[in-house]
Amino acid sequence: MVESPTPKKELEDLQEDLHKVQELLRRHRLVESLVHNQDPPRQDRAESPGYKQNETALRDKLERMHPADIAYVLEALRLDERIILWDLVKAERDGEILLEVSDAVRETLIESMDPAELVAAAEQLDTDELADLVPDLPQGVIQDVFQSLPLEEREQLRAAMSYPEDAVGALMDFEFVTVREDVTLATVTRYLRRFDELPDHTDQIFVVDREEILKGVLPLARLIVGDLDDTVAGVMVTDTITLYADDNAQQAAQAFERYGLVSAAVVDEPGKLVGRLTVDRVVDYIRSKSESELLTANGLKEEEDIFSSVWASVRNRWSWLAINLITAFMASRVISNFEGSIVKLVALAALMPIVAGIGGNSGNQTITMIVRAFALGQIQIEQAKELFAKELGVALANGLIWGGILGLLAWGLYSSIALGMVMMLAITLNLLLAAIMGVLIPVVLLHFGRDPALGSSVMITACTDSGGVFIFLGLATLILI
């Protein structure tokens, strides 16, 4: 056991593997290009000793690696090296590895495969895994894959693919063990002993009747400690969490987290068992959800392959820049309406970005708090009034504190007490605006059934940028000019 991997060693090991693979690839390509330049017939090239030797070393290395680790190495390789390595991976592992890599890298791998290879890779997968891969396959290949499946699996695949990405149905699998409630634990034990192995993440088996209606679950832990003469009905658990295939995956993930589940049954409307959701899929879902939130918050449409082309990156990032330019342009038009005031008192130009900036920061804090509380179901729209009161209070306090400090600074720098007062008043008013919009935007988005996590940040920044310079320059014009 001393030699078994630990995560720390494991990451180092992985990076060592990566360097080894890169080294081998480099030598491999050197040999290949030498051989290639002399342009010998193809079979000679493959038989050249250096070529063969490196290829064998690489294949050996790959054979001993877990599919998730090969996926890691593929992600970290430049495109050309990635494709060479991919060709060396044993064909029967292609499917598993394609499931593990990110979307951007999966695309590059699929592009390098011909239809027959893709069909072969797909055939190694379970139906629920196939449902994740199929949408990325070329149209012609999808049809071949469907035709290669037995009827039952074809129906399962069609069902799994019919659910939106965020539904439990898209995450569930079809591998589970069922028993009847009138048999004894001894019978169940004998029955299970006939299996070569149980499906992964089997912490409980499902109890169904003749119509496959779910009657309860039998945790393996209960089976193991239970009396062999007891019936399943006497030992099974009936008040357990069950999911519907069209339940929202986010809510299912919350249930897994809240109750510490390892697996849960998925049933249809009459209560028939149709699938199973396991914690590993839930963990993947939580991770990918939080990653996509991070990317979206910074206007990145999807995960970027770090070695992707400049052009692919420009396309991935353009929409956020465009939206932000539009809001900046709006603020710019507001400023240009006060050009007269700025010429008379040029200090305004230097001070206005401060007023706009603090409003944006404060508004984003409010939105973060509120979107989170809504997402956790801790507040309802009806509580908006209480939230308004609190956020206005926070804004007022912050406005007086920070506005006061900056007002003093402005007074000191420009020797104008009136300018200092305008500064303080403008910051306070912009923070109040930020608080109002910070509550209002998510509440309105929710009211119209939209996800308040998307777009709230851009909207609040637009409000506080344009609003902030308008308030500041407007007040200054009224009071100072």
Added chain:
Amino acid sequence: MVESPTPKKELEDLQEDLHKVQELLRRHRLVESLVHNQDPPRQDRAESPGYKQNETALRDKLERMHPADIAYVLEALRLDERIILWDLVKAERDGEILLEVSDAVRETLIESMDPAELVAAAEQLDTDELADLVPDLPQGVIQDVFQSLPLEEREQLRAAMSYPEDAVGALMDFEFVTVREDVTLATVTRYLRRFDELPDHTDQIFVVDREEILKGVLPLARLIVGDLDDTVAGVMVTDTITLYADDNAQQAAQAFERYGLVSAAVVDEPGKLVGRLTVDRVVDYIRSKSESELLTANGLKEEEDIFSSVWASVRNRWSWLAINLITAFMASRVISNFEGSIVKLVALAALMPIVAGIGGNSGNQTITMIVRAFALGQIQIEQAKELFAKELGVALANGLIWGGILGLLAWGLYSSIALGMVMMLAITLNLLLAAIMGVLIPVVLLHFGRDPALGSSVMITACTDSGGVFIFLGLATLILI
């Protein structure tokens, strides 16, 4: 089973529970205040029928709820209602519930309890759970808790508390089943049947020798399908992931995710089994990690109780506002150096926020990509050169496209082709600055062993704000004035 909860129904149920509880609380307080105003002796008050009836209804309701669900209700209640409800929760459930609520709410609950209640609550918990709760308890209570523990548990608690929050040791538990490798599966089965129940999340039992050195693991699924005459040594798995107590929890979480683990053994340096990490703790860790990243990204120090006081919120949010004001103030000082140019060409004041804004957005995109790739271990510091090249390419492309569009707009609005050229050039240069700093900041932070996810965003915004206005106003002064 038709009546069993599903997540969707469950959330609705929870919200119904919440409303029911609030309704009961309101009536409860109404009765109490009526009784209270007449100021009868205390026992009369408690015996008044309306009071008693509501209290019973509430207690019944609470008794049937899962601790995690009671925690949810407590989070969603105003402080006064929360305390009333908390007093009604059965004392023997206090400990579990305290573990489930957020830090901010936990603080309010602990404040309302006297030392004896806190010690009693702590005594209900396992050592690993206690390690989470103890840091929030008053000093005197901690000593009482320690003294109430048996020696072995006291040592476990001390050990668990000695690990930093982000270490595997802080997340592991001490409940696991061990067997010797030379016994048969039949013996193991008989041994396990003597348990009333197995510890939660037992998907495997650990195989140790006399010195408690870990030799392998025996998955329950293998035990169940295995031949009863086989020995444990013949069936156990030896190439499994093991953790050290001081391993980083983030890396352990990645291992759980990568290999779909339900539990893993935690060993010390000589290989002795000291604890166990389970997937439910890992899921909690992943969730709390991604939440704290979201909060940190918006400058919120901690989760805010939505009903906390204005003053608590101001304190939670102040540091981010302060830092951002400092960077905005720096940009303001840069602008004030160009007041002469602005007075001569006031359009500069209106256009400069656009240049600064697009730099900040673009820089944050670069940082998000790069911090993520480093965190996943996909790139090393040595690859910085390749990243620079790519990000500079993206910045140049974006600069020419968006700079071009805004240059045309500026030309159109202010009828000055030179101003349009300055605009385009300044946007391009600021995007290049953003790309350079967007790669450099995380690389430098990493080089000095700091977490690049913290503070990168503030730094890049400071660079692009001050840099952007400096580039734009400087170019304008050179070319136009």
